Amino acid sequence: MSKSSDTLALEKGLPRTTTSFLFTRLLHQIRLRERQPRKLGAVGSFTPSEIHIIQTIGIGRGMIMGELANRIGVTSGAITQIVERMENKGLVRRFQLMRGSNKVNVILTDKGESVYFAYEEFFVKPFDQWIRDELNENELKSFEKGVKKLIEFLNE
Numbered sequence: 001m002s003k004s005s006d007t008l009a010l011e012k013g014l015p016r017t018t019t020s021f022l023f024t025r026l027l028h029q030i031r032l033r034e035r036q037p038r039k040l041g042a043v044g045s046f047t048p049s050e051i052h053i054i055q056t057i058g059i060g061r062g063m064i065m066g067e068l069a070n071r072i073g074v075t076s077g078a079i080t081q082i083v084e085r086m087e088n089k090g091l092v093r094r095f096q097l098m099r100g101s102n103k104v105n106v107i108l109t110d111k112g113e114s115v116y117f118a119y120e121e122f123f124v125k126p127f128d129q130w131i132r133d134e135l136n137e138n139e140l141k142s143f144e145k146g147v148k149k150l151i152e153f154l155n156e
Contacts, residue, residue, distance in 0.1 A: 023150070038051060038123070041121075056068060056072055057106060060107075064106075091112040131143070
């Protein structure tokens with residue numbers, strides 16, 4: 001049986017509670033979760049990338065494909081492939097903004113909007129409630145500040 005990362009760290013004399021060690025564990029947990037589809041009740045199961053794109057597009061707004069690619073950090077070729085798969089699943093619809101224009105807009109279909117609302121219900125609201133139950137107002141502000149700084153660090 002293989003040893004856990006905690007056990008290996010302790011054997012090497014590394015403290016388990018260092019900030020960088022905890023951050024590495026957090027990233028590992030996020031990576032593991034990002035590989036698994038999310039079950040959203042009767043709406044079905046969807047990949048984290050599908051959910052992320054649906055959340056980024058939002059309800060009723062739509063978004064130009066190039067802007068969507070920039071926001072989620074992929075190339076225009078990659079977003080075209082992802083959106084095409086989502087279109088085949090009935091989650092989004094693409095259309096040209098103007099005849100002869102190379103700008104393509106993408107909007108959520110009714111099914112895509114159902115996924116948006118189901119994700120809010122099954123994951124966003126419970127997380128928001130859990131974090132507010134666990135942290136007081138000052139801790140929450142510090143947590144949010146820390147997360148913003150981590151995002152800035154990762155974007156450097």
